[in-house]
Amino acid sequence: MILEGKQLIGAQAVTAQGSPIHAVNPATDERLEPAYAAGGKPEVEKACELAWAAFATYRESGLEERARFLETVAEEIEAIGDALIERGMAESGLPRARLEGERGRTCGQLRLFANVVRAGEWLDVRLDPALPERAPMPRVDLRQRHIALGPVAVFGASNFPLAFSVAGGDTASALAAGCPVVVKAHAAHPGTSELVGRAVQRAVARCELPEGVFSLLYSAGRELGQALVRDARIKAVGFTGSRGGGTALLKAAQARPEPIPVYAEMSSINPVFLLPEALAARGQALGEAFVGSLTLGAGQFCTNPGLVIGVKGEGLDAFVAAAGEAVKGAAAQTMLTPGIHDAYTQGVDGLVASNKAREVARGPAGEGPHACQAGLFVASAEDFLREEALQAEVFGATSLVVECADQEEVKRVAEHLEGQLTATLQMDDGDLETARGLLPILERRAGRVMANGWPTGVEVCHAMVHGGPYPATSDSRTTSVGSAAIHRFLRPVCYQNLPQGLLPEALRDGNPAGVSRLVDGKREA
């Protein structure tokens, strides 16, 4: 498969006129071919025009047709074969097993959404039949379903070249909702993006959908993305990345004549609470297991455990000692981009410069140019509560252990936390009461609360919430992973007294679409 370095706009591949972007192999600093000439306003204009034109047809595609399309995208991605894995490895520095797993997750996610589309729960059908005899006023027939918002702009993430990029979770859930998608590829992995983008193009063609259902644009810098978010035909935005990047898009979307929702998954330090009984029973084992989660993928996960909280004492000492040893032995892994490695180094230097965080251990420096040297630091709860800087996310394999005087101080630290994607309890049976005291604090601050696991590893399923209060995300009412992600791209419409011939199929008498319905407030079998 030969990469062409072109923008994929509808069914076309177009050479843009901007400065060339090259991927760089972060393991070697080698520049990778081809060049991708950056797109600009003409490409945004054309992609949005096609997306808008496709919207009318695509949003009313049948459930089975749309499900088949999502499955076809998965098939086409698998059909790329090993070329996708190899290009992904070269562009991201991620190992083969990780990218193979990520491909499986990406295709599994597309197939999950295919089944979600078929099941039709997302339509949230509600019927309130007419009550012509009701006094003093009759009730007219009222029916509700959800419809697609419109074309969606999706921004590829640096840290998931497949699962949160061109055909990742945002794209899959938007397409499932009936929204055409215009993706801005992440500049760090343009070749991987082109391969996946071509696969989606082929799926659109095979399913005979309007070409504007999907486009893929390339650019460095923020200009093209901002133009995309400002385009009147874009009706929602999906983004995974930094707090700065996410809030910039949020501001642009809010400043439009017609503001639109932005689903930005931004920053989280994913606190882990070590409860007393668990610490006493298995402080050392927890320390070792913790570093496995901390250093996974060079710590480049939104759910990386960047903060550990426990009460001072033998158990916590054992945890810190074991974790420190494990960090010293954690092989340095190449980070995704030179920029991410620079930011990581600065973040760690900031911890050191604060004079409030004591260095427990650093990992080996590693050999490549952008290897992530893991780190473990300790601070007192007092300092943590006082210094805002200690709460900032350091994206990479560094974590801070906060030592508390007692369980009351643990609570104060919990209350002090910003919004998070996850919160973790390490607990034994004897910790149940302590956990009960923390849970209400944690569920108010996090999208997912777990016991005796580690936050890395996000299951793609129906009950998952990969979201949380600001600044973890820009919209705590949603999730970007799992089937509920489809709701981000839908809005309700009520149909009053419409003749059967005019009603959408899911709302007609006799339930011809066979979907779950709420009739007079009661769930129909």
Added chain:
Amino acid sequence: MILEGKQLIGAQAVTAQGSPIHAVNPATDERLEPAYAAGGKPEVEKACELAWAAFATYRESGLEERARFLETVAEEIEAIGDALIERGMAESGLPRARLEGERGRTCGQLRLFANVVRAGEWLDVRLDPALPERAPMPRVDLRQRHIALGPVAVFGASNFPLAFSVAGGDTASALAAGCPVVVKAHAAHPGTSELVGRAVQRAVARCELPEGVFSLLYSAGRELGQALVRDARIKAVGFTGSRGGGTALLKAAQARPEPIPVYAEMSSINPVFLLPEALAARGQALGEAFVGSLTLGAGQFCTNPGLVIGVKGEGLDAFVAAAGEAVKGAAAQTMLTPGIHDAYTQGVDGLVASNKAREVARGPAGEGPHACQAGLFVASAEDFLREEALQAEVFGATSLVVECADQEEVKRVAEHLEGQLTATLQMDDGDLETARGLLPILERRAGRVMANGWPTGVEVCHAMVHGGPYPATSDSRTTSVGSAAIHRFLRPVCYQNLPQGLLPEALRDGNPAGVSRLVDGKREA
């Protein structure tokens, strides 16, 4: 019942220090006692402090306990008796029957939400049981429910002193979700607000809930409201009113360190499409019936039909002639406030000054100081498409008929419309194909599409959508009327691998709460 003119903060009645606000009887310009000394930052601070303290307990109140509280609020409002209706009439100029109906709707709404709370659909419970044998990776146990966002600020509306004010739809749905509420009373009906606020206070006490579940503040101007929206303990905002007022709150909420959702229901002109067969068969009857909807409540409804669209010809002429006659015969009704009457007069003057809208008829001038003189105007589609001003909402009983050359021009006018709360089709059997052509355009622009009815009159039920794309509302993904309004104040939380003893009741094995659950993506009977 003696009105005291005090701020209701938790269980207390407090005299504030600001300038006095007096209600004015718009029918007579008579100043009504008592004075309400305006609140300011100290009252906001205290109300938010109590709301935050109450949140922890109230959000986890049992479903039955919370439902009983909502029913108790309804009982206490009914127990006020005729004093509420009389004060409401004096403060709003609305007739007795309307206010009695609105009281019924308000209490019915509270009881609907009581049953919604009991049914537990709003929890959106999802379970994905553990799959320990799954390869290559086992799945851990994952469970999801929705929890309350936090204390909510509600702004009373001028045009519904009961149903969209102190204990109206926003308050009822926020309380149902488990959110304490701080209401800013509308300055036009402080006495009505105090009566209802006292009723809610009594219900809080009777149900032995924490006092901070409800507070009611008074102020003229925007300062107190802005302070309320900026308070870090407020987590969402409900508002019904003007586009200017709604967007000001939206901007304040977005500028917070932690942005929060604002549900502002703002402006809508509610287009009515007269399809050819219906016009030919019953142009005159439609004209007469239309004016019934137009002049209802002096046109002071968000769903007032301010725009009528049809193809030029005999049928439309008959409609306009009949509507014009009906407008001439429509008795002038007192408007809610002097300010609303001024804005109405300016809006009508603006139509005249545009030179693009021909006056067909004006109603009688009326006798009181702030009577609404109804109006009917006609403009060409060409002018309508060209002049933004013709699309502005004139809040009151004036409507504009847009004459189109043909059905294609009708479509262009439809495509040109901003977001709306409603869109109406007047159609006969022979209009089905024409309606099919319009429906996709209308459902993209409106929250509710109806056939052969009029937009005024919003049923409080499960399938209702009182919402729509911007600027009809600030968030098209929601409704402010009907049971789905509860979703505005909730967010999902996922619980991973939690022991049974730590799980919320609705998520425990065996479904002890008896709520509808999605298990592995399938609806459990």
